[in-house]
Amino acid sequence: MFGPMNTPVGSWKDKRIWLIGASSGIGAALAKQALAMGAKVALSARRLDALEEVAGEASNALIVPFDVLDHAAWRTRHAEICAAFGGVDLLLFCAADYRPERSWEVSDDVAEQTLKTNLVSVYSALSSVLPTMLAEGSGGIALVASVAGYMGLPNASVYGPGKAALINLAEILYSDLHAKGLSxxxxxxxxxxxxxxxKNDFAMPGLQTPDAAAEKIWKGIAEGKFEIHFPYRFTRILKLIQMLPYRWRFALFQRFLHPT
Structure with missing residues (x-):
């Protein structure tokens, strides 16, 4: 009851990682650190030039560019990675789109594009990698959601609901897959x-660098944690706010939006 919820990772050397969204931000930092730790990393995103820059001269990097919205490309790329690496030990989904917007600023076509990128494409990933992982009885799925999915936060009218769905999906996946040997x-x-x-024009408490975020992510995965959240001081406050009655929660949000 008190041990790691997933199998801890003792060494990253030669671990086969498929990193989606590796061209910039957290994804790029994750890729560089994994390569430095000796993992075999397949780097995916749309921009080939950016992926090449992230990979540098690393001989343990495999560049597999594609658009996550191209359902057929998922299976093709997965087959290429399996041919090169012999399989995938960890799929880490880090691709995301975001724009701050209040509910009256939402465009339906842009909202659809954002949700397809942040949520729907995850199902393409799962349909590509899960059959092999289940057949082998090993492997891991890591989904980068956000604290914006904890509750209905201002300025996250599309991004927040998509991340909330990812949190829900991760919980379902753990319930389904843990007993089958998957993390x-x-x-x-x-x-x-x-x-x-x-893109944000408001104060961002606890703002961290991509490198610091990536270090916390790899540490959490290595320790076998289920939820990896950070920075702790900020995320713990949000978890406490989650427990408040809606009346109090909304009053806090209004004070944040309209400080006196």
Missing amino acids: VYLINPGFVKTGLTA
Whole structure:
């Protein structure tokens, strides 16, 4: 009851990782650190040039660019990675789209695109990698959600619901897959300094660098944690706010939006 919820990772050397969203931000930092730890890393995103820059001269990097919205490409790329690496030990899904917007600013076509990128494409990933992992009785799925999925936060009218769904999905996956020998990791970062958060025009408490975020993620996975959330001081406050009655929670949000 008190041990790790997933199998701890003693060494990353020669672990076969497929990292989705590896061209920038947290994904790029995760890729560089995994390569430095000796893992075999397949780097995926749309921009080939950015992936090449992240991979550098690393001989343990495999560049497999594609669009996560291309369902057929998932199976093709998975087959290429399995041919090169012999399989995938960990799929880490870090691709995301984001724009700060209040509910009256939402465009239906942009919302659809965001949800397809942040949520629907995860199902393409699962349908590609799970059959092999289940057949082998080993492997791991890591989903990068967000503390924006904890509750209905202002300015996250599309991003927040998509991340809330990822949190729910990770919980379902753990219930389904743990007994079959697979590990599932739910990653809920707070604010991280990336091109996405650069769009925000409000104060971001506990803002961290991508490198610091990546270190916490790899440490959490190595320790076999299910939920990896950070920075702790900020995320713990949000978890406490989750427990408040709605009346009090909404009053706090209004004070945040309209400080006196």
